[in-house]
Amino acid sequence: MTGARLRRLLVLGHWLLAPVLASTASAATEACTVPVAGEERSANLESGRRAFLKCRACHTLGEGERHLVGPNLWHMFRRPAGSAAxxxxxxxxxxxxxxxxxxxxxxxxxxxxxxxxxxxxxxxGLSNPAERAHVIVYLRQHTGDPQPGCQP
Structure with missing residues (x-):
């Protein structure tokens, strides 16, 4: 493939994908409020995803995923603490x-x-209350128990 043809293909691909990528990015960074400790904290999924990077070495989130050093967190907001089989x-x-x-x-x-x-x-631990709110929203979204009003 020639350089000019490859450039045209890349431009076309960018043109076709730009609206999709833009809508995905805005949904992931869209802020919502989360009730925590008697107050409404602003949070978003993208910040939660980044903050959860500190946790993912020990925890998995998806249904049926294996335990690591820590338990899989699927449905952690529905089942009693300490009860993952x-x-x-x-x-x-x-x-x-x-x-x-x-x-x-x-x-x-x-x-x-x-x-x-x-x-x-x-x-x-996470000393920043805003960072904890982001993680809570992210965990709710990715463990099957979304926070009302915070879905992407």
Whole structure:
């Protein structure tokens, strides 16, 4: 293929894909509000995706995906904490704690060792409340329990 022909093909491809890429980007960065700790925090999926990069070495999100060092998080907002089949939790994370909520996850992500003393998660936490809101929205979207009003 000649250089001129390749350039024309690239221009045509960009022209055809530009509207699709633009709509996808705007949906992913569209802000929504998330109720956390008695306040409405602004959040978006793209910021949540970037923040979740800190978590994905230990956690998977999708239905039927395997556990890593930490449990798979599918339906974490529906099922009791510490109840993912086939994962051995630390005694601090028990089903009687109930399912995760925006508030309980916000407290846990801020400082896991303080929120649930004795848990084995070796993660310092996310000190920025906005970053925690982004992660909560991202987790809700990607674990099968979207936050109302925050879908892309």
């Amino acid at each position: 086939g994962f051995s939790y630390s005694p601090a994370i028990r089903p009687d704690l109930g399912p995760w909520t925006n508030d309980s996850l916000d407290r846990f992500l801020a400082q896991p060792s303080k929120a649930l003393p004795g848990n084995r998660m070796v993660f310092a």
